[in-house]
Amino acid sequence: MIKNSTMKLADIAKLANVSESTVSRALSNNKLINKKTRERIQAIAQEYGFKVNASARNLRLQKTNTIAVIVLLDPNSGQSISDPFLLEILGTIADELTKYNFDLLLCTSKTNANDWHRYYITSRRADGLIVIGQGEHDQRVEALASENAPFVVWGAQPNHQKYVTVGSDNRKGGYLATKHLIQQGCKQIVFLGDIHHNEIEMRWKGYQDALEEAGIPLEKNLQISTDFTSNDGYSKIRDLFLMNQYKIDGIFAVSDAIAIGAMKFLLDKDIKIPDEIAVIGFDDIALSHYSSPALSTVKQNISAGGKLLVDLLLKKLNNQPITSQLLDVELVVRQSTAKS
Amino acid sequence: MIKNSTMKLADIAKLANVSESTVSRALSNNKLINKKTRERIQAIAQEYGFKVNASARNLRLQKTNTIAVIVLLDPNSGQSISDPFLLEILGTIADELTKYNFDLLLCTSKTNANDWHRYYITSRRADGLIVIGQGEHDQRVEALASENAPFVVWGAQPNHQKYVTVGSDNRKGGYLATKHLIQQGCKQIVFLGDIHHNEIEMRWKGYQDALEEAGIPLEKNLQISTDFTSNDGYSKIRDLFLMNQYKIDGIFAVSDAIAIGAMKFLLDKDIKIPDEIAVIGFDDIALSHYSSPALSTVKQNISAGGKLLVDLLLKKLNNQPITSQLLDVELVVRQSTAKS
DNA sequence: AAGAACTATGCAATCGATTGCAAATATTTC
């Protein structure tokens, strides 16, 4: 007769004719308890489907074995989780946390509280935080740092060293992408992305590095801010063509989703990719391989990133010192830049 | 002087010169407490950044205000979250739960325990469960039902009524997609998807309905099982062409991701879409609009689905009766089926 | 002015698990 919901340590204790403390120790396999007793109790617990009450345990132990993952979204676009990149990294984090027996509390930026420290740490809902998502300089992250919360951030390293980040070498990525376009003969390259975002700013610097190296003058009007959606990639390129001011021959979009939107417009206009305009993205999401033409891109090492985020945070919780990590990126050349 | 972490009700009580119970009541704005006192206490709590300890509260109240969302993944492919569709619905659920002040515990199928009831409900980590992801007949879901757990499932309604589901009218969707292909003149239509999955089985039935209506004989070899990835969509169509046995003129893929993979192969082979082979997908993910050619598809109402899942589950937690819901689907015609 | 009827606050038990310390039992030593 299994009666799950009401079972507590005391019930098992009664059944086994021992004290609660013995049951508690037996279930955690504490060697203080005689092996036979231990096994007997474990068997009983198993039989009755007993599981320790997490709230009680957390209260007593003053920790939760839970990490809150905060997915920052563009507050303007008001959209839900959608950038495939965010989702891939979320998946990696979930798997990695599982490995360490941690639970994952997911929270999108729409969450009630803006005061993450209070909501998650002070109120003991989670032991630590991981913040992901392309963010502009975010006040809330700064606040976390000054409150000395245990957290790590996906993204670019800010100038100060107030908190630990894990992120790709965005400047190198921007450089690689742009250099590649230049090598393909492009001279008028649109930079499609919002340089007010930390990470994108670095890619923008890499873009400039490559132009400078090639002796191509920087044309600031070729930088066009975009949301992280195919939708906006499409319409921003459309707008550019409506203005009809620049004769461009290359596009560096700061995400694959944006690039795919931009390509769509070019194809709608019967502009040849890559011969008339070459296009390169960033991220290397699963679908970029399957776009037509296949999208060249700068690959971010998502799984390494997710793992690092988790590993660093757990170290931090363990009071070990941690430092920000820069992940290497890799140029992936496919059809969208491979001029014949 | 703000000292977050160590603050408890008792500390606020001391500061305000009242008892803990008064503080507790004041913070929940209980009218038993004099308005002035209430406001004074609230101000103090505010000032010191006090937040109720969730573990203690949960323990006392015997509930968690947390819902666990279980994302089922293909155990074979062993991949992380990746189907864009899953992620979109996850986002909707997150937003909806936020609205009701519930937290979301995310768990992928790799989670330690397979016994979700024990892990989440018995151990009081969550008050209820939402299960999403294309699943075959899953033992674990059946188990939940027999243990009388509060949960709802995204997907097709099983024959028995042991648990409540929310899902699209897959049969109608399959019918609409296939009928549309037939109207475009297709006669040899590949069904690209694994009919052992509940939902896909219904789409398969819809496919048959449309064929029958049009008087086209069913060719079972045109049904090809696929993982839910572009990758597999690509390779399964490639394999089909290698066999070189059928002269097909249409493909109905059971997800947009699969369809995009399939289209990629056709394009690589310089097969004209839709004129030689028309392609239609299922889901209407964000990117389907931006593929080339733009992908025709059957739109699932994701946001309605996410909301319904949450609303039904919360009703269930509230002991209100709930029943399974079927969501209407909609044919979205784009370039990939629009023959000239 | 004394009892009735509120209003506002506090006491103390409770939710369930963990753990330092003490106690009881078993084993070894001389």
Next chain:
DNA sequence: GAAATATTTGCAATCGATTGCATAGTTCTT
């Protein structure tokens, strides 16, 4: 066989918030 030591187990306090019931303080009635 008594003392010393090792092995098992139990007692009771603790984590922090909530709430039924009791009590102290006010206001109202007649």
